[in-house]
Amino acid sequence: MKFxxxxxxxxxxxxxxxIAEKGAQIPTVQVxxxxxxxxxxxxxxxxxxxxxxxxxxxxxxxxxxxxxICHYLESRFPTPNLMGEDAxxxxxxxxxxxxxxxxxFMAGGEALRNFSKGFKDRALTGAVGYAQIPELxxxxxxxxxxxxxxxxxxxxxxxxxxxDRFTLADIGAFVCTDFASWVKLPVMERWPNIRRWFEAIxxxxxxxx
Amino acid sequence: MKFxxxxxxxxxxxxxxxIAEKGAQIPTVQVxxxxxxxxxxxxxxxxxxxxxxxxxxxxxxxxxxxxxICHYLESRFPTPNLMGEDAxxxxxxxxxxxxxxxxxFMAGGEALRNFSKGFKDRALTGAVGYAQIPELxxxxxxxxxxxxxxxxxxxxxxxxxxxDRFTLADIGAFVCTDFASWVKLPVMERWPNIRRWFEAIxxxxxxxx
Numbered sequence: 001m002k003f004x005x006x007x008x009x010x011x012x013x014x015x016x017x018x019i020a021e022k023g024a025q026i027p028t029v030q031v032x033x034x035x036x037x038x039x040x041x042x043x044x045x046x047x048x049x050x051x052x053x054x055x056x057x058x059x060x061x062x063x064x065x066x067x068x069i070c071h072y073l074e075s076r077f078p079t080p081n082l083m084g085e086d087a088x089x090x091x092x093x094x095x096x097x098x099x100x101x102x103x104x105f106m107a108g109g110e111a112l113r114n115f116s117k118g119f120k121d122r123a124l125t126g127a128v129g130y131a132q133i134p135e136l137x138x139x140x141x142x143x144x145x146x147x148x149x150x151x152x153x154x155x156x157x158x159x160x161x162x163x164d165r166f167t168l169a170d171i172g173a174f175v176c177t178d179f180a181s182w183v184k185l186p187v188m189e190r191w192p193n194i195r196r197w198f199e200a201i202x203x204x205x206x207x208x209x
Numbered sequence: 210m211k212f213x214x215x216x217x218x219x220x221x222x223x224x225x226x227x228i229a230e231k232g233a234q235i236p237t238v239q240v241x242x243x244x245x246x247x248x249x250x251x252x253x254x255x256x257x258x259x260x261x262x263x264x265x266x267x268x269x270x271x272x273x274x275x276x277x278i279c280h281y282l283e284s285r286f287p288t289p290n291l292m293g294e295d296a297x298x299x300x301x302x303x304x305x306x307x308x309x310x311x312x313x314f315m316a317g318g319e320a321l322r323n324f325s326k327g328f329k330d331r332a333l334t335g336a337v338g339y340a341q342i343p344e345l346x347x348x349x350x351x352x353x354x355x356x357x358x359x360x361x362x363x364x365x366x367x368x369x370x371x372x373d374r375f376t377l378a379d380i381g382a383f384v385c386t387d388f389a390s391w392v393k394l395p396v397m398e399r400w401p402n403i404r405r406w407f408e409a410i411x412x413x414x415x416x417x418x
Contacts, residue, residue: 048359049308057297059297061297061301063300063301063304064304065303065304065307065308067276067303067307068300068301068303068304068307069300071296071299071300071303072296072297072299072300074296075295075296076296086284087280087281087283087284087285088266088268088270088281090280090281091272091277091278091280091281092270092272092277094274094276094277094280095272095273095274095277098274098276098277099258099274102315106311124352128351128352128355130348130351130352131344133342133344133345133348135340135342135344136342136345139339139342142337142339143333143337143339146337150257
């Protein structure tokens with residue numbers, strides 16, 4: 001296996017944390033997103049979607065979706081369990097993963113990429129250069145705030161996001177919460193339940209890899 | 210279990226097809242999206258995201274993400290397998306499911322909901338009313354065309370989307386392709402490989418439920 005990572009980007013950080021929680025050793029290469037390495041012909045062969053993370057399996061198949069990558073790694077490194085022990089738990093982790101992706105990460109990505117000059121004509125990840133839409137930056141920020149309300153309410157009476165222990169859903173929500181600082185959302189000041197949960201996860205060695 | 214469906218909406222159709230392929234019998238209720246039933250207090254108790262599909266489990270837990278719902282149903286009704294037999298196959302189905310969701314369904318949704326008068330101030334599903342952004346309708350349509358290029362290229366040398374047999378990925382891509390007609394994208398004329406594959410799936414009894 002080979003893991004294509006980027007140390008500065010939020011999406012592959014989820015996989016990096018997942019691997020660290022497993023204590024797995026997987027050959028890893030850094031992709032230089034800042035200089036457009038993801039758009040080169042060599043990288044497109046690995047992932048025509050021009051995104052990280054990518055996990056290349058030993059037979060050459062490349063996965064480029066975080067959930068798919070983590071599902072595969074969970075089967076290869078079953079301990080500790082991070083995606084649920086039975087179908088019900090697994091479905092809850094997946095359901096939260098999707099909500100964190102679409103309402104958290106995508107909202108934050110919209111807010112950042114439609115605003116920051118660094119993403120001019122790169123408002124979406126991928127091979128096609130899309131122009132920024134300023135209204136979408138505003139909407140993304142609003143959606144991210146709505147998502148933080150949802151997450152905070154969940155954590156008011158749950159120790160962890162999806163089930164009664166730390167899972168991939170916590171990894172996703174943790175990375176998303178940290179990412180919110182990129183769009184200057186003061187999460188720690190405004191959402192106390194998120195803060196308590198976030199500070200506990202920040203102590204784990206996987207949070208620093 | 211109880212399945213909350215809407216006969217006229219593309220997202221729950223994926224679950225409806227999945228259930229039909231399994232030959233499962235699951236108590237089903239129709240949610241009247243046209244008249245805003247998804248925004249009522251009663252429905253919000255089931256799903257605060259105000260979307261369908263929803264699968265309510267026997268212990269009262271409600272799933273509202275298609276992948277999570279199908280993963281749970283796959284474990285309850287394992288035959289025929291629709292999500293992969295081993296971790297590698299499962300990861301491929303999941304990876305395609307996510308690509309179909311983000312590049313297909315979401316693009317089509319952007320194109321439709323930011324354009325059609327019927328979705329004024331309802332540009333996104335969910336509890337919050339967001340204003341339409343006309344540039345997003347255009348971008349959504351462009352993205353949907355890019356996705357159809359990707360899907361057509363995949364089907365040029367593969368009989369099925371994710372692995373070597375019919376899976377949830379084919380269900381998702383089929384429903385998404387049919388949904389493209391809502392934004393007047395002439396898929397059958399422009400993408401011959403999609404057409405061949407689509408017409409084969411359209412023969413299955415599950416395509417008509």
